[in-house]
Amino acid sequence: MPKVKTNRVKYPEGWELIEPTLRELQAKMREAENESHDGKRKCEALWPIFKIAHQKSRYIFDLYHRRKEISKELYEFCMDQGYADRNLIAKWKKPGYERLCCLRCMQPRDHNFATTCVCRVPKNLREEEVIECVHCGCRGCASGD
16 A cells, blocks of 8 residues: 655744744735736836745744754755755855845846846945846845945
């Protein structure tokens, strides 16, 4: 007889501590997805979603790597269940990418002249005072700011 698959997920120890925050961020994500985008550009409609996804990933990253408040098992569980972006967190561990807002900002194929996004330019090297990334709405995620 084959095993019957169930939807029951076994939560690791410490899940009770981070669950309320993650549920709150998921509720915000649902609101952002259902929000009307009348009068906005196509790319602007996605900015709140990118922002909330970044917040969730940063929350889990900080709990594990900076504050050391959660176990490796819980950290891996959050990655596997999709609560955080594994690739974005991998970039945050590298020097120069500590404040990266999204992975699209560093891909040369998505930008003019095969460079990175304008939000990756340090503030002291910018010609304009206020800029916004077309992809995620970031106003500057260069680590040298």
